[in-house]
Amino acid sequence: MTALLRTDQLSCRFGGLVAVSSVDLSVEAGHVHGLIGPNGAGKTTFLNLISGHIRQTGGTINFDGQDLGSMPPDLRAAAGIRRTFQNLRLFREMTAIENVMVGLHANTRSEVFSSLIRTSAQRWEEKDIAERARAALDFVGLLGSANTVAGSLSYGHQRLLEIARAFVGKPKLILADEPAAGLNGTEAGQLVGLIRRIQAAGVTMMLVEHHMEVVMRACDRITVLNYGKKLADGSPADIRDHSGVIEAYLGTKPVYTRSEHHRTAEARHAAH
Amino acid sequence: MQSTAVRVFVLAVFAVVPFIQTNTYWQHVFGVALIGAILALGLQLLIGMAGLLSLGQGAFYGIGAYVSAVLTLRFGMPFTLAFLAAGLVAALSSLLLVPIVKLPGSSLAVATLGFNIIMYLIMLNEDWATGGSYGLLNVPLPRIFGFEFTTERDLYFLILAVAVLVYLALDRLTHSRFGRALKAISQDEDAARACGISIIHYKSKCFLVAAFTAGIAGSLYAHHARYLNPNDFTFNKSIEILIMVVVGGLGSLPGAVIGAIVIVLMPEILRSSGELRLILFGALVVVLMGVSRGGIAGLAPILVDRMSRYRPPAGGKGVESGELKR
Numbered sequence: 001m002t003a004l005l006r007t008d009q010l011s012c013r014f015g016g017l018v019a020v021s022s023v024d025l026s027v028e029a030g031h032v033h034g035l036i037g038p039n040g041a042g043k044t045t046f047l048n049l050i051s052g053h054i055r056q057t058g059g060t061i062n063f064d065g066q067d068l069g070s071m072p073p074d075l076r077a078a079a080g081i082r083r084t085f086q087n088l089r090l091f092r093e094m095t096a097i098e099n100v101m102v103g104l105h106a107n108t109r110s111e112v113f114s115s116l117i118r119t120s121a122q123r124w125e126e127k128d129i130a131e132r133a134r135a136a137l138d139f140v141g142l143l144g145s146a147n148t149v150a151g152s153l154s155y156g157h158q159r160l161l162e163i164a165r166a167f168v169g170k171p172k173l174i175l176a177d178e179p180a181a182g183l184n185g186t187e188a189g190q191l192v193g194l195i196r197r198i199q200a201a202g203v204t205m206m207l208v209e210h211h212m213e214v215v216m217r218a219c220d221r222i223t224v225l226n227y228g229k230k231l232a233d234g235s236p237a238d239i240r241d242h243s244g245v246i247e248a249y250l251g252t253k254p255v256y257t258r259s260e261h262h263r264t265a266e267a268r269h270a271a272h
Numbered sequence: 273m274q275s276t277a278v279r280v281f282v283l284a285v286f287a288v289v290p291f292i293q294t295n296t297y298w299q300h301v302f303g304v305a306l307i308g309a310i311l312a313l314g315l316q317l318l319i320g321m322a323g324l325l326s327l328g329q330g331a332f333y334g335i336g337a338y339v340s341a342v343l344t345l346r347f348g349m350p351f352t353l354a355f356l357a358a359g360l361v362a363a364l365s366s367l368l369l370v371p372i373v374k375l376p377g378s379s380l381a382v383a384t385l386g387f388n389i390i391m392y393l394i395m396l397n398e399d400w401a402t403g404g405s406y407g408l409l410n411v412p413l414p415r416i417f418g419f420e421f422t423t424e425r426d427l428y429f430l431i432l433a434v435a436v437l438v439y440l441a442l443d444r445l446t447h448s449r450f451g452r453a454l455k456a457i458s459q460d461e462d463a464a465r466a467c468g469i470s471i472i473h474y475k476s477k478c479f480l481v482a483a484f485t486a487g488i489a490g491s492l493y494a495h496h497a498r499y500l501n502p503n504d505f506t507f508n509k510s511i512e513i514l515i516m517v518v519v520g521g522l523g524s525l526p527g528a529v530i531g532a533i534v535i536v537l538m539p540e541i542l543r544s545s546g547e548l549r550l551i552l553f554g555a556l557v558v559v560l561m562g563v564s565r566g567g568i569a570g571l572a573p574i575l576v577d578r579m580s581r582y583r584p585p586a587g588g589k590g591v592e593s594g595e596l597k598r
Contacts, residue, residue: 073465077465094455105468111449116445
């Protein structure tokens with residue numbers, strides 16, 4: 001197994017606030033890697049650092065054997081890193097298929113001049129873009145809405161469209177920021193199936209998610225962040241049983257239900 | 273989608289206009305309107321597609337006009353070459369804007385307006401090249417492969433040909449990878465970057481194409497008006513082009529053409545109302561914007577909507593559901 005993505009002491013500071021603090025993390029090629037943690041743990045900041053939308057203040061990011069340094073997001077996209085956003089960032093006034101076609105930008109080349117004189121290469125490429133975009137829409141189950149304006153799709157469909165836009169170029173890595181947010185139970189179940197199919201297509205995924213069922217069912221490995229630091233790292237089973245993770249989510253004081261409390265009091269009484 | 277039939281019909285209408293109206297003054301005005309259409313098409317790419325509010329198109333228009341006039345007048349260059357040089361020099365000078373293309377909306381508008389003011393001052397003060405406030409007289413008539421465009425009708429057809437080419441070119445660009453990238457940038461820059469689109473690169477290219485368009489429009493103006501004065505290229509010109517685009521309809525290429533024709537012809541048509549004409553003109557623009565935010569191009573869907581909702585008044589009540597819900 002080789003690591004597709006490796007961060008070394010990755011840190012990000014906003015003024016006095018340390019959003020991500022010296023995180024070492026490695027994502028195996030072909031894995032779905034979960035990134036979980038309480039609100040404000042630095043998960044989205046971590047994704048923004050990997051996609052290049054925010055610059056790190058310390059540490060390094062190595063992707064596919066290459067140090068990303070201060071590479072801008074558009075070049076990272078060309079290198080094979082695509083993402084979705086926590087608060088849907090679609091091109092709302094463009095149709096669904098146009099959104100997905102833009103997702104192929106980094107995979108295609110025709111420019112102003114070739115578009116003006118419609119070279120045969122440009123016409124071939126346009127056809128290819130349209131075909132691949134339709135295939136990607138079909139992949140997420142949105143082919144029927146290809147010509148619908150993105151902003152008027154239902155919330156769940158907008159989430160799927162964002163995934164199609166990230167997936168269409170068959171990148172090496174997709175960073176998905178809370179794809180299950182706002183989905184109902186059925187939709188969340190379908191999302192797990194979609195994530196598995198993306199994985200089967202040979203795309204590695206990094207998944208930031210609050211929906212525990214999705215995380216536990218879809219991920220091969222999970223990293224837990226808390227206050228910007230790495231708290232735990234392991235298989236879904238390891239994470240479920242990790243005491244520190246439970247503490248981070250639920251607090252440190254032991255919580256008793258009323259009946260348990262009574263039982264312990266009775267037990268104490270019986271012991272006397 | 274516009275069918276080829278509609279395009280051919282519209283082109284035919286434009287082609288017969290100078291045969292119906294044989295008055296050379298009006299033929300000249302129609303030529304001016306088509307030059308305005310080329311300018312508006314260029315700005316439509318910036319504002320309507322890429323969402324870049326530029327108030328500097330008047331400067332590139334002026335650069336193109338002076339380059340073409342000086343090259344033909346002083347260096348005897350053939351019109352065809354001077355015409356292309358006008359576009360290229362205007363496009364190259366747009367590279368001066370690269371450092372500011374990333375500015376957000378209103379800052380970009382003011383910065384490009386500043387650029388226009390600087391270019392105006394250069395045209396005004398560099399007498400050795402531009403003739404200063406005296407301007408340039410007797411710019412030669414266009415001549416292509418020995419054919420000289422002498423009558424107003426000839427000139428009209430030359431301008432029409434260029435306008436058609438510019439329209440088709442921008443239509444192709446709109447439906448290309450380049451056009452989609454511009455639209456993506458105008459709607460969400462972060463998402464566009466995540467798709468691999470370099471913001472500075474595409475915004476600069478958009479300015480470049482728009483400046484080229486304004487530059488060739490300037491060349492046509494120089495050889496159509498045959499007299500250049502820096503006052504034709506103040507930021508008022510940029511604002512006039514902006515009005516054309518907004519009145520015609522943001523984001524619509526046919527809208528840009530219609531907007532330009534309306535803005536150029538309206539004051540001429542209203543000339544009979546004497547001193548009131550500019551007030552009337554202003555009022556019409558205000559009313560139009562109030563009725564349709566999509567400009568004239570946005571009027572058609574609104575009218576169709578009203579017609580389809582109209583029910584013959586039963587019991588005296590009229591079209592209550594026809595209210596605009598904007």
